[in-house]
Amino acid sequence: MTLPIPLVAVVGNPNAGKSALFNALTGARQKVGNYPGVTVERKSGKLVLADGRPVELVDLPGAYGLAPSSPDEAVTRDVLSGKFAGERRPDALLVVLDASNLDNHLRFALELRSLGLPMVVALNMIDMAERDGLKLSAQALSAELGAPVIETVAVRRRGLDPLRAALETQLGTSPAPVAIPDSVAREARRIAAAAVVSETPVRRWTHRLDRWLLHPVAGPLILALVMFTMFQAVFAWSETPVGWLESLMEWIGTEVAAALPPGTIRSLLVDGVIGGVGAVVVFLPQILILFLFILALEGTGYMVRAAFLMDRLMAGAGLSGRSFIPLLSSFACAVPGIMATRTIDNEKDRLTTILVAPLMTCSARLPVYTLIISAFIPQRDVLPGVGLQGLVMFALYLAGILGALVAALLLRKTVARGASSFFMMELPKYQLPALKDVALGLWQRAFIFLKRAGGIIMVTTVILWALASFPQAGPGQKQSEVSLAGRIATGIEVVVKPIGFNHDIALALLPSMAAREVAVSAIATVYAIDQSDEAQLEQSLAERLGKNWPLPTALAFLAWFVFAPQCISTIAVTRRETNGWKWPIFMVTYLFALAYIAAGATYWTAVALGL
């Protein structure tokens, strides 16, 4: 009687609850070792069957199938096929399935049947499935799979006795190998559907939608389409309300100008406050439309799916899915985004996320992009219903995202080297977004934006107005060149001329460090101060820009704003979150370098193309 005790391998997809079940079954009788040559733990333990026979249980790394895509999965495959040196081939399998995710988990089970080993299936996490309103039939599943299926809740030790009993009957049998079906996914879906006794409609709909929305090919395409539609809407829906706000600002400006005698005070109010800050405020509708989309998508449960889809892409850039939420909130503003990185426990992951967060297009850039796009990009459809302006906006956001992924990849290979961690998220059920949440979110966004306009943007614009108004130009001189601001700009212009920037832009660069929107109010103010004749007042800022700037310059300016660290608050919060000046200085340097190169490349390409 020196036969080795039977070896049973616990197999299944990652997160099926294999380790939880293994622990519940083996209790204290566990041993931890290493698989020779690989850094994967070998956990084994003893289990005593009802008849007193001992069995050795080994907990294998999670895998999605027999074709390995990672070293962990290779260990699992090799152990199962008996090719792993130093490990004997298991005598039976304990296959663990997540009941609430059955169609995905069944794929591996269908492949495992081809091994011809005795098999017992643990239908685990049955508690989660029940909570979700899903009732399954273990018998039906057992009939389909040709193996005993036991319902378990590993963390509550539910179903352990029937599991041991099933192992007892299966051990020693030798089932014939079952060929792997041609379409494993389809067969898995069929079996999963056959095992469903009842299901709440919400769960059924969630499942049906996810089949498309999380599909490896269709999913990312749909995500791109959703984003694309969002930017089309930002332009298409905002035209009328922006027009109203523009007329309102113009009316206030005319009334105030008429009520006051010409002079410094009138210029401060009309050119600085109303002309400058007003030029930013008119973009409120666009910001609200953008956030209407983001909030509504969040409310439906789709945003988490977007994170799930992005996870693979981000892993490719060395970021984990955990970075998604901080990066997503950076679309509103990099400051809360960088603060949200505190949820990332891996230091290198966190640093990388902080360093690339400013590349996500924050809402402060929206007025700048919109102004330049409406001034230079013709308002026409490239395809029926697909506006060119929205397309350019989409491209700018995409450029920021791609820039962030490439930067992350490079940072991960250099200053922030290290392994990234895997992230598992729970996908909520789909629902209609709560109107109240969306309304509240929009109100908050509007409030933040108007507070910025009345605060930092107004203060910076007024300072700029003062610098741009004095000293006053004599006859034949241009105010924007003689003034203090003008002279500073002439100095900056030397540095930015090679990338196609003009005096207007040079003047806007410095004050827009306070808040990016100031790029708009600064140019508006300087134009307002400069213009002598009333006829020019009639033109919108976009119209005037369109006449004064060459197209390559405008495009270079856009490229600059995609990458430049044009914001002091972001630098300050980076200093606070990284405890020192090293990383903020690094960030500012690489982003300015990137912006300079991108703007220059854009300018010279546009010039070469004769635009």
Ligand SMILES: Nc1nc2c(ncn2[C@@H]2O[C@H](COP(=O)(O)OP(=O)(O)OP(=O)(O)O)[C@@H](O)[C@H]2O)c(=O)[nH]1
């Ligand atoms: N509610 C519930 N949670 C469970 C159950 N079984 C496991 N879990 C939880 O699910 C998570 C994953 O369980 P693990 O046992 O680590 O899963 P695993 O299959 O070993 O995962 P990998 O080792 O990554 O392949 C843990 O948080 C467990 O506590 C269950 O039956 N019900």
Ligand SMILES: [Mg+2]
């Ligand atoms: Mg495990």
